Amino acid sequence: MLGTMPARPTLASPALLLMAVATGLCAGGNYFNQPLLESITEALGTTHSAAASTVTIAQVSYALGLMFLVPLGDMLPQRRLAVTLMFAAAAGQAISGFAPNIGVLMAGTAIAGLFSVAAQVLVPFAATLAAPERRGRAVGTVMSGLLVGILLARSIAGILAEFGGWSTVYRVSAGAMVIVAIALWRVLPASTPTAGQQSYGAILRSLATLVRTYPRLRTRGLLGAISYASVSVLFSTMAFLLSAPPHGLGELEIGLVGLAGVAGALAANTAGRLADRGYGPTTTAVGVVVLIASWGALAAGGSSLWWFVVGMLAIDLALNAIHITNQNIIYGLDPDARSRLNSVYMTTYFVGAASGSALGALAWTLAEWTGVCILGALLGGCAAVLWWIDLRLSRREPSPTSRSVSGT
Template identity: 60%
Template structure:
């Protein structure tokens, strides 16, 4: 596909949108958190689901994979539509469909019905990834990083609190309660979004096939899309090495924590989610490079804390706080760079970046399992450090690309 098949930045002049206020951004943050968090409800409920639906825990655990795979498909197939369709209508429609999936899950009487609900909710929960570039598009250009950071903070807090809320509501009214409550709230928030957000559409008129094919064109056109996507994948892989194995350490003889206590440890990451907004503000002020360097160093520091945390819960908690701060700072800085490459292609750029990001997550989880089998917790820490150093090398390459772009102007 040639670049002529899809308008270049100079070829398309978008109508100046009405800038979003803080209330609208906060509502988008809430919506993003509900959508993304819904994919994690089932993780602490697998035992209850297995008992209720009369299936094995192994079968119930397959619903976790279903949620992840359907979300990945949504990233590739649905998020790019934000550059073709009217964005407000698309985001609200996807959110309504995700809410329908939550209701199906909440009233499931069989594992088949639950699977349909979880797949549907996962596929359409990518409404959250429509709203991230939408926040950048409809905000004051000088504050787009802040807008992206605020919406991402909501998304991340939703993910971090989803497991704890699911466990709490399950204790109060059974495992289906969280799905029913989430479905109702998502319907109300979707309607509020429709009333509050202004319509927004990319002026480029192209087919769906062109939208999908143009993603490969964007990858070839922008070296910094490739470098920042790879950097994001490596950093998320480093953190996923931790997330996929931390329960094995914390439940082991050195710490002996219960499942509920391990879930509470994850809530330390909420402080890291708040870093997303700070990182967005720093990017707006031109401190993206400094933020990236600082966060890469923090990521290395976190792994030192985890090494010490093999026998000290205090050091482990410090590591959790530092690694979430580092991950979110890097993630938002990466997105700030990527979303500025071609303003009218932000949904496709975000789809490319986020797909790479979650490929990194899956790879990190696999590496974590392998490292645990081969060398236990200290092997986990070594793998985390190596992935962080690789991300640092990619960052140095990205800096060369940025300097080359400045010279070419």
């Protein structure tokens, strides 16, 4: 290999937990606006469509950050990069929290979304700092923080809005991110860039090289995307089902039902531990089976809230089992290109989520909940096919370190 890693510092548990908190703050900040759109419309004297556009702006900005900022993790010292990005994201949250009009809020949302990819710098950094036999656990712990942050963001935004208005959550988040960023700088060890003296252009071009060189990056990326698409079909339509008879739930009640996914997020750590013990293929297989089966429970959830909660818990557990094992595998393909591997994987993953949301809305329009469940199960079947293809590749793929492309 052209890049060589320095002696690995010990990743202490407090530092790992702090990284989990940081990823949760960064990722969750992109979801604050979703339950606040009506309040934003009234407070800023704007239209519903303008307020709703902040959701799209956050998503697009995050996608751009995944593609153009996360690869810098192989080019620059990761501690410095992650902390700098967090400060920039905090600035975006502060701009949003003090926005006098919708234009400034849009600008703040774009800045916060773009630089919130600090979370996706910290995940491969955790994998790098951890000993190889504990890599899955480290990734699982940090990803648990990220997923819990996303799931809690909407609820926390709504609660804080009750006490101080829609802008409160942005101001609190900005302060919290600054404090956590400073703490990260103090507790995380310095690291040496793994990409040598490559230019930024060369770093970006190497993304395509990585995709061509590693078939399992392609299969695991597509597996993650299809799995997330199946779950996004649920999240994009569940409010339609739960707000109508026979459930008839209000916004707060629907939000509380959504918190069932926190249990699935916390299970990410367990998936990481299983991957460390060599059970990654089995964990993926179980995840795919549960993903498909969960749609049976969700179908029954059309008339039973109990079955809906069971199905939602199962589908979150399945997604996290697949996602964490995916990351554990791709980070092992080329240790000197982990940030770039993560950029490719997470961009693919994000495209899957967006596609699933669009398809879910279409399925509901055509056949309501029955169409949604059929679509979700079909996507689960596609995930099973991809898992089978990846399993065959794993049996004949040479050792990753024998063909590292990190220096290309």
